[in-house]
Amino acid sequence: MKIAVTDYSFDSLDFEKAILEPLGCEVVDAQCRTPQETMKLTHDCDGVISQYAPINADVIGAMQKVRVIARYGIGVDNVDIAAARAKGIAVCNVPDYCINEVADHTLALMLCATRCLVSDNANVHAGNWKASVPAPSMKSLDQCKVGVAGFGRIGRQVVQRLLAFGGEILVFDPVAPLADIEKSGARAASLDEIFGCDIVTLHCPSTDQTRKMVNAQSLAKMPRGAILVNVSRGDLVDSEALAQTVKSGQIGAAALDVLDEEPPPEKHPLLGLGNVIVTPHVASVSARSVRVLRESTAEAVARAVRGEKLLNVVNGVE
C-alpha cells in the first residue's frame, strides 16, 4: 500500500516509517502547499497523513483508493470532512497528545499578559530597571473574571488550572452539558457574558460558527483594558479589528499562539504592537508530545492497513 505524507515540520519521517514500513507500506512524502500539489501526491494513494496541506473537495474528489486521512493534530480544518464523508473516506485526528501542554501554554500566555512580563523583561534588558509604580495594566487573576469559550478537553484543563488562582470563571460552550460546567467549579454563561469578562480565552475549533467570533463588535463589548488569549485557531479572531482595539487601548493586551496567517506576512496587523504577545503555534511542540503525535497519526493509518476498526474518526465514516 502507498501512504502519502502531504507535509510535515519534522526533520524526518522515521517514527512514521517504523510503524508503516513493516506492514509493507511505501511512504511517499512532499511539502504540499496548494490543492494542486496535494492532489498530485495523493490521488493514487491508499492512505494520507497531513499536517497543514489543503485537502479540499477537489483533492478528495481525485482520490481513487484512499480509505483514511489522518491529521497530525486535533483540529481538522484543513480537510473538507463533509467531502470525505460523501466519498466514504474516514478522517481521523489525534485528540489527546497535548492537552495538558496546551492548557499550560494558555496559563503561561495569560500570566505573561496579566503580569506584564514581556515588556518588563524587555525594559530590564534595555537597561531600564525602574518600573512604573503602580503598574496600571498589571492584574491579579484572583480579581479577574475569566471567560472560557469552549469546554472540550483543553478548555476543561484550563478551567482546572484557573481554579487555583481564585478568580471567577465563566464558560460558554453550546454543546457541553451544563451540569459538567457547573461541576467543574465554573459558571455556565452566554457568549455575551463571556465578552463581558476581564480576560477571554478561546478553546473552540475553527468552524463556520466560530470563525471571526472575536470581531469589532465583540471586542467593543469587552471591558476597557481587557485581555484576549487565543491558543485555538487564528481565524477565530478578526486580526485587523483586534489590532485597532489594542492600539486604542480598548483591549489591554492580546496573547496569541495562533494567527489567521501562519507564518504571518511581514505587515500582519498584529505584529510589532507592544501589547501583543505572539508565540509561533508552539503550544503543543515539546519533544514528548510531538513523538506521541507522530506515532499516533501513523498508527491511525496502520489500523486501516491492518483492516482494524479505526479510532478517533471525526466524520462518522466507519
Ligand SMILES: NC(=O)c1ccc[n+]([C@@H]2O[C@H](COP(=O)([O-])OP(=O)(O)OC[C@H]3O[C@@H](n4cnc5c(N)ncnc54)[C@H](O)[C@@H]3O)[C@@H](O)[C@H]2O)c1
Ligand atoms: N495551539 C496549539 O498548538 C493547539 C493544539 C491543540 C489544539 N488546538 C486547538 O484547540 C482547539 C480545542 O481543542 P480541544 O482538544 O479542547 O477540542 P475539543 O473538541 O475537545 O473541544 C472543543 C470544544 O469547543 C466547543 N465548541 C464548538 N463550537 C463552539 C462555539 N461556537 N463556542 C464555544 N465552544 C464551542 C465544543 O462543544 C467542544 O466542547 C482545537 O480545535 C484546535 O484547533 C491548538
